[in-house]
Amino acid sequence: MxxxxxxxRNKISLARQIFLSLxxxxxxxxxxxxxxxxxxRELAKGLGVSRNTVCDAYDMLLTEGFIVSRQGAPSHVAEGLHITQKEVVSPKEHKRERPPIRWDFKTGQPDLSLFPWPLWSQMIRxxxxxxxxxxxxxxxxxxxxPLCEEIxxxxxxxxxxxxxxxxxxxxxxxxxAFHLLVDILHKEGHAFALESPSHPGIRTVIQDRGHLLQWMPVDQQGADISCIRDKDISTVYVTPSHQFxxxxxxxxxxxxALIRLASEKDFYIIEDDYDSEFRYSGAPVSPIYSMDSSRVVYVGTFSKTLFPSLRIGFTVLPKPLQAKWKHYRxxxxxxxxxxxxxxxxxxLRKRKMDKHIQHMRRVYAEKRNVLLNAIEHSFSNAVQFWGDASGLHVALQFPGMEFGKQFMLNCRNAGIRIQPVSQYCSVQDNHKDKLLTGYGHLSDTQIREGVQALFELIAKNSSGSLEFK
Amino acid sequence: MxxxxxxxRNKISLARQIFLSLxxxxxxxxxxxxxxxxxxRELAKGLGVSRNTVCDAYDMLLTEGFIVSRQGAPSHVAEGLHITQKEVVSPKEHKRERPPIRWDFKTGQPDLSLFPWPLWSQMIRxxxxxxxxxxxxxxxxxxxxPLCEEIxxxxxxxxxxxxxxxxxxxxxxxxxAFHLLVDILHKEGHAFALESPSHPGIRTVIQDRGHLLQWMPVDQQGADISCIRDKDISTVYVTPSHQFxxxxxxxxxxxxALIRLASEKDFYIIEDDYDSEFRYSGAPVSPIYSMDSSRVVYVGTFSKTLFPSLRIGFTVLPKPLQAKWKHYRxxxxxxxxxxxxxxxxxxLRKRKMDKHIQHMRRVYAEKRNVLLNAIEHSFSNAVQFWGDASGLHVALQFPGMEFGKQFMLNCRNAGIRIQPVSQYCSVQDNHKDKLLTGYGHLSDTQIREGVQALFELIAKNSSGSLEFK
Incomplete structure (x- = not known):
């Protein structure tokens, strides 16, 4: 204490030991x-000694001026006594000097400055x-x-x-949800089938556990499931509303076809509906869950619609998985x-969620327009858009180009953070001509400037081989 | 049609209703x-809605690929869409009628009615x-x-x-913490050593993962580590301040000896310091961590000092484990x-924690006295106390008795919930003469009545073989 x-059993008295230690x-x-x-009284009790012993120790501290005491007030430590700074030996970090990131195109980033915090604080209160x-x-x-009901x-x-x-x-x-589902759905000798490219979240858990992985290539309509027909599969993970x-x-x-296959080969489908809320054109896309709720584990999150450090998401689980889920959780x-x-x-009950999402959808739709216009303005028809109908990012394809490590390094040195699609792929030589531009968290000016900076860099790197206007 | x-009058738009139905x-x-x-035109007329509404519905079907359309030709249904919906039969639950629990001696239960909620609400605000x-x-x-610093x-x-x-x-x-540590500390072919009896938390994770287990028998001073000397061990889990x-x-x-062995055989020690805050007599026990911080992973929690649904605990990790911890978390x-x-x-910064724990220590000390007195009053010297110097429960030994399934059933039918120590043991025939009485959450009356009810039940079950006064 x-x-x-x-x-x-020390020769030094207990009072003196207390004094020396303090x-x-x-x-x-x-x-x-x-x-x-x-x-x-409290210290005596805590140390299992008599109160007199502690009084003696405090007197010694008082006498030597380590503590100050006023009639009726508790003793407190005197000022200016601290002599040795506790040495914090942190491993020497050799950080290379790098320019600050000025344009950060990272994906899945909501605009948290617009979160209605006063309203949320009220709900918390x-x-x-x-x-x-x-x-x-x-x-x-x-x-x-009651939360499950409102969801x-x-x-x-x-x-x-x-x-x-x-x-x-x-x-x-x-x-x-993904972490638990890997433990719950794993079957010995069976693989988890993932889209390539896909989010590293579930992939990393599967690899950490040493489970088998089966990749499904992705085209402009999402995963091609033909490659899993003759494989032993425990689970298929897909992002059907907006492939990530x-x-x-x-x-x-x-x-x-996926649902028929799941039924035939007895596997489950994990449906990651990660940013279906932000859709800007076309009609809403129904989840696979609605086609067959007995085969689909639906996963949703409030990290992007509210804020990430809230740490609330949910899953809709078929009955046969529920007992195991409860045990593992x-x-x-x-x-x-x-x-x-x-x-x-x-x-949710007060419909504040509905209002917030409506508002953010308008905001993100405007940002998306700024991004698409800026890209068209700079790159003209040298670029093709993938997945620009919804979400918080757009994939850009530059036919004929390859974005390798050197390009990424050049970006970083120019103050641009941007991700190549290839980093999400099973084999690094897929989708090498594509970049991801997250825009949800950026201001219009940041978007325009960032696209211009990216244009200059790509123009320099392509050494005239791309035809820009 | x-x-x-x-x-x-449905909240769902007419177009969406048409789409969902088709x-x-x-x-x-x-x-x-x-x-x-x-x-x-035809469908709009048939349904009595505008043609635009039907066009919208068809667009949704087209977007999701349910229908195919070619310029000038009528829309037709895409191929390969028919699936068979499987009927979900939920198993009927047969719950047996049981008397309500009147005296609940469950362990590790703080008295939440005394939690300073207004103060905590202020901190949240x-x-x-x-x-x-x-x-x-x-x-x-x-x-x-800043929380790590205050801790x-x-x-x-x-x-x-x-x-x-x-x-x-x-x-x-x-x-x-235990869940993550099992993943981080596991070594192929090496066992986790646990106390028997011990808390089921970490044991269940180890067993779920299929890892090896080595039991260490427990006497009145805690675990006997001699049995692990000649074994391959990755981790030893102990509760040294107050064996659970x-x-x-x-x-x-x-x-x-444990620290020397850890060094010699290169394993880590998990120190679970689960309720060291509530100590009523004797000198404080220093954690093993203070003897060698390089070999010990210290685990603490605020579930018992504050409240369980707060979900905050912490671990003190040796440097070599930190990168892996970050990855897994x-x-x-x-x-x-x-x-x-x-x-x-x-x-913590405002020392509200210190005050709250001081207060609760006094409260629990009084409840503990009520419990010990009530037991001595009823059972006289037929019972021996284990571990009554701290914590929120006391183990009772009734030499010569055995508490089996039938006794537990009788307790339950008499409105008493009480746990036998044997349920925490590696082999069920250990510590069969001991019961656990958690008292932190009970009122004085509940404690006295509960002990009396327990006495009557045990007196009946022991058929005169025990000598009570």
């Missing part, structure tokens, strides 16, 4: 100046006012029931999905914190 | 592949007022830095531990929500 370790801590700065020391002592207890791995209503409003709240399980974001990162929309024939981290779940319930 | 029934009919095979759809847009972003798997100070004040905040990693409770559930305090000689759930971390930082 308070850095004091007593040795009862003095040392004060000198080393582990106890700061002005800090109030525990009462003699209300939640703190309504929580009961019972809600401070564990409530189990399924999640806050079911929300899925009907936003996605025309007819979901039973009993099948909805709250998660710490989509990341946790190429943006294709999985057409109905492929959806139906229980021994993983039990459940989400309760407070944000209560606040989010209210946010 | 075409199986379409429109509800004009899609359903196509999937169910009620409209066959290749079939020509009615012209937009302040946190909502200070959070910046940047803090809504991901901040990475380590946790909120370091807190560990010095409460446990005399000298910890560098750089080595502290925030977790979603101790449960998540028997309450023994690991003596200094065993601690030193990143792909598990990224991080804790930010709001509670900011609030807890303030709660």
């Amino acid at each position: 308070w850095g004091i370790e007593l040795q009862k 003095k040392q801590s004060i000198l080393m700065g582990q106890i700061s100046q002005g800090e109030v020391l525990p009462s003699t 209300r939640a703190t006012n309504t929580l009961s002592a019972q809600q401070l207890e564990y409530s189990g791995p399924k999640g806050y029931e 079911a209503h929300w899925l009907m409003r936003s996605r025309s999905m007819d979901v039973n709240p009993e099948d909805i399980f709250i998660t710490s974001g989509a990341t946790q 990162p190429l943006g294709g929309i999985f057409p109905a024939t492929r959806r139906a 229980n021994f993983m981290d039990v459940q989400n914190p309760v407070l944000e779940q209560v606040a989010l319930t209210e946010f | 075409w199986g379409i029934e429109l509800q004009k 899609k359903q009919s196509i999937l169910m095979g009620q409209i066959s592949q290749g079939e020509v759809l009615p012209s937009t 302040r946190a909502t007022n200070t959070l910046s847009a940047q803090q809504l972003e991901y901040s990475g798997p380590k946790g909120y830095e 370091a100070h807190w560990l010095m004040r409460s446990r005399s531990m000298d910890v560098n905040p750089e080595d502290i990693f925030i977790t979603s409770g101790a449960t998540q 559930p028997l309450g023994g305090i690991f003596p200094a000689t065993r601690r030193a 990143n792909f598990m759930d990224v991080q804790n929500p930010v709001l509670e971390q900011v609030a807890l930082t303030e709660f």
